[in-house]
Amino acid sequence: MDYAGLAEAAAEKMGRYRRDPGGWRGCRRTSEVSVSWRPSVEFAGNVYRAEGILPASPRDVWECIKPVAGGLRTKWDQNVKDFEVVEAISDTVSVCRTTTPSAFMRIISPREFVDVVLIKQYEDGMMLSAATNVEHPLCPPQPDFVRGFNYPCGCFCIPLPGEPDRTELLSFFQTDLGGYLPQTVVDSFFPANIAGFYSNLTKAVKALKA
Secondary structure, three states: OOHHHHHHHHHHHHHHHHOOOOOEEEEEEEEOEEEEEEEEEOOOOEEEEEEEEEOOOOHHHHHHHOOOOOOOOOOOOOOOOEEEEEEEEOOOOEEEEEEOEEEEOEEEEOEEEEEEEEEEEEEOOOEEEEEEOHHHHOOOOOOEEOEEEOEEEEEEEEEOOOEEEEEEEEEEOOOOOOOOOOOOHHHHHOOOOHHHHHHHHHHHHHHHHH
């Protein structure tokens, strides 16, 4: 499997989503994030776009969200129970397994996701983490988890000119949770879940600065 090629393709799709303002419909707004959606062309679900300004430097925000083993994500993100690097393909590409706890009043049982993840730094200081689902021989489906699938998704960590202690975080979520969940549950879960992600991340970056 061409893991590096799949990761690059996911990153290219992130760039296209970022540049394409058409068709997004607002579904949730808080003081920390604005969430919108449109039908996915990857699977029979939606892709969600989330935009928010975080009260921290890009370096601190990236420290909280970067997809590395032993990182901070498992400490603040209530949707990430465990994160492990299965295989490092290169300095910037790795195959990772993420497990999530039960959610939505236990209607959604624990999930596992196997993705190839790419980390990219741009000349203007912007950082990108992009991912998409893959199979890996070291990650057969586990009996205690439902296998979910992330389609091209990720986060842009964007510096704000003249504001070194503020960062724009533009995120795209495109997840098939698998299993047999009613569509109404899925449609209710994601906007609230994304708002919670930004709220918890805001608290995490503030704690990192303290």
